[in-house]
Amino acid sequence: MRVFLTRRILLLVPTLLGVTLATFLMLHLTPGDPVTIMLGEFASTADAARLRAELGLDRPLVVQYLKFLGRVIRGDLGDSIRSHRSVAEEIADRLPPTMELALAAQVLAVGLGVAAGVTAAAARHPAVDSAIVAISLVGLSMPTFWSGLLLILLFSLTLGWLPITASGGLRALLLPAVTLAAPAAAVLARITRASVLEVLRHDYVRTARAKGVSERLVVYHHALRNALIPIVTVAGLQFAGLVAGAVIVESVFSRPGLGRLAVNAILARDFPLAQGIVLIVAALYVFVNVGVDILYGILDPRIRYQ
């Protein structure tokens, strides 16, 4: 187990270096002069020169990258061109609401998705299975910026049960979380269904049934437990997708968060801020992936020895 853990954690280093390199190059692969784009055509030469020096654009590329890397390791992501605040502070302010939304959506997605998938796989009646398959197809295909609007229309404006906007604690979190969770739950339902169906064909399931174990126990104890690996993989990979997907949901529900910050950074051509957000979310994605890897090392001893 220790070898497995060490190898997984060491593999983080090249991946994170790659992510920082890609993020660093964002500024340099931009067509045109980033300083002109940021300051506009009519900026004074002195201002342009100052920004160029501030961003270190007058140095050789390798030096620039190493400096960038050094700053990132120390937690310094530079300053926003527009607000002149430090990018790290801007992100620290906006990260908690986004994580809250993504976590709530993840919990909902796993709960709903796995329950629906198991129900579909174990359904006695083919109509139940078909209905769940159909609903998950719709969930998968509906854009969140539409389902969010429909939920607001129904629950906030027509029925008046839930608030439309951000403030208001858990009640205000419910609709955005459901909206964000829907496609993820649909994917999990499909994966769970396929995975449980596959396991239900195994000999040990037949043995369990033959010795009189109740169908409920067969499905939840024997089948679901053995079907968990693909489910955990997909659920884990979904988390960072949910953080990225929060961009749109935050916009639908006017929630403050990383998503709004990212959109505003792109619209304002605020490169340091956009770079910082991309770097943080990608790093989060990488860490979650490694976490998932380690988790299935624990779930399935076979993987550790590959």
Add this chain to the structure above:
Amino acid sequence: MTAVSGVPRVVLSVSAPRTSREALRHLRRRPVVLGAALVLASFVILALAAPVLAPYDPSVLIPGAVLHPPSRAFPLGTDELGRDVLSRVIHGARISLRIGLVTIGIAVVLGTVIGLLAGFYAGLVDGVLMAVMEILLAFPQILLAMAILAMLGPSLTNAMIAVGLSAVPVYARTARGATLGVRAMDYVEAARAMGAGDGRILARHVLPNMISPIVVLATAGVGIAILIAAGLSYLGLGAQPPTPEWGAMLSGARSYLRSAWWMATYPGLAITLVVISLNLCGDWLRDLLDPRMRT
């Protein structure tokens, strides 16, 4: 048995049909897929014939018709500027079709070329190309698309480029895997023995035999691309008003939810119908071409 890699292998379909007639017979047994194909066909017709089929010009402001609910004159109502929603939804099909084709075109062409080269030449070419792809795969697709848009600046064309480029790594990885399998085949060896050059082997022998997983990926990929591009337009990073793009229309509808539900309903319905149909056709094609790829 469940693959340790985490992909359950479920083989539900009959063995892959060899001829198009068999494929058609297979399709007739799946009325839902047939329906999906018909929905897609009607959207393509709507898209191509939009100027003829739309009752109004999508950008013309009709005097005295601001925020009209659906009626005989305006079957899907009008928006806050007095534009006909039906005409805008029809023209939106044209834009979405273009988005789907352009983005998937970029992803398939670049991804296939990169994957072919990496898989065929192996060694250093493979190492460098795939290292770059692996780094890009460390970014969620919508984030990668937004990063590219941050570089190019917001516009519909740039959104299409960004969504297309952000999908390249997935296609490249799939193409490389498929190429590795084909490269080891005897007929590639035979072609080389007969004196064929790399270019000829790649184009005539490897490409046609590695393309089917790419086709499967692309069918479902069009739906994902349309969703992401519409999402970017919703955020204001893609199509700009007054373009009748579905995502941008929904973004505009948000302020009128209370007074004009129809503005927020029909463009979303159009996206969802198209994406459901694409997903159904994608699943069907996957069963048909490669029963092992089911997830």
